[in-house]
Amino acid sequence: MDRRKFLKQSSLASSLFFVPSFVRAFEEVAANKLGYKRLVIIQLSGGNDGLNTVVPFRNDLYYKERPTIGLAQNDIIKLNDEVGLNASLAPLKRLYDKGYVSIINNVGYPNPIRSHFRSMDIWQTASDSNQYSQSGWIGRYLDTYGKDPHSAIEIDDSLSLAMKGERMNAIATKDPKIMYNLSKGPYLKNINKHLKDKHLSEHNLGYLYKSMIAAESSAKYIYETSKTVTSKKEYPKNKFGKQMKTTAQLINSHVQTKVYYTSLGGFDTHVNQKATQKRLLNMYAESVEAFVEDLKANNTFKDTLILTFSEFGRRVKQNASVGTDHGTANNVFIIGENLKSQGLYNNMASLSDLDDNGDLKFEIDFRTIYATVLDKWLEVDDKKVLNKSFSQLNFI
Secondary structure (H helix, E strand, C coil): CCCHHHHHHHCCCHCCCCCCCCCCCHHHCCEEEEEEECCEEEEEECCCCCHHHEEEECCCCHHCCCCCCCHHHHEEEEEECCCCHHHHHHHHHHHHHHCEEHHHHEEEEECCCHHHHHHHHHHHCCCCCCCCCCCHHHHHHHHCCCCCCHHHEEECCCCCCCCCCCCEEEEEEEHHHHHHHHCCHHHHHHHCCCCCCCHHHHHHHHHHHHHHHHHHHHHHHHHHHHCCCCCCCCCCCCCHHHHHHHHHHHHHCCCCCCCEEEEEECCCCCHHHHHHHHHHHHHHHHHHHHHHHHHCCCCCCCHHHEEEEECCECCCCCCCCCCCCEECCCEEEECCCCCCCCCCCCCCCCCCCCCCCCCCCCCHHHHHHHHHHHHCCCCCHHHHHHHCCCCCCCCC
16 A cells, blocks of 8 residues: 555544645745635534525515424524525624625535535535545645645544645644644654664554654644634634634634634434524524634734535425425635625525425535635635636635
């Protein structure tokens, strides 16, 4: 097995340290190699119901297809005379009113797949629905433009496919201090004593261990840099709130990281959807508002763009369990300080012109959003990262 495949498949490589197959000390890289703009990705796992998130409350077909789970007027915050937000998103509406939010509707891809795992893979790899890729779109960005293990960080214990490249992977950690302490532990120190052993230097394990040892410098850098900043902003006391607080701490301490990846799960609402989605959307909105306010207080929001997506939407028609089943097109939220297109980027999908399965027809390929972010925000060649050319949108 070659080194690249070994590194991808090793269980050790799936733990704390996700490092490139060539590791350069971060100290040798000038900060301006990647610039200052940062991208924060938020994944709503499980397939968030877009129709009960951005609600066409004036459309009679919405209530006809959703007699029980359709949101009443007092459960909606109006954006205009036709469309409103789920009332649980009140904190997001405050950001919307400040011009910080662009809502892109009807986002999907051709020949959609309703499997959670497969659809998430498609979103994370930016591949066609009939293609299978072992590298993610952020991973390929790192392959070409990343210089260090910490060029991208996922705030979790394991790494998503989106963050895995062919030659370079991001780092996954929930806590920089824990990562640093582990890097200083006796296990890695003992490995370090044997790195010159011939049988290790010629073996895949030796290669992996060397990569792990090399990542120690990044672990130290992230910890030593981020510990100088302590957030004074109060965040919701839940797992997602903690992820966003950690992300803000890293950004506000000016760690040289271009992409942060976070996630909030639980959106697979087949049964009794309204209460579950209400709780999750409120958790999302409160945490994002706290995050934006934290960044603004530290003058870093102007250099940060937030992208929120889910692997698919839900069926238009509610099911017999007062929930919804897997669907297709969905909405994407773009949050930033200097958006060119504020508010509703495009119209809602037609509820009278559905596909053969009774699902919304997608209008915007999600990869056009990626291409826009890569080209206009991260200022790199989107075609190199996405492996093909996509048209771009005009939200940034």
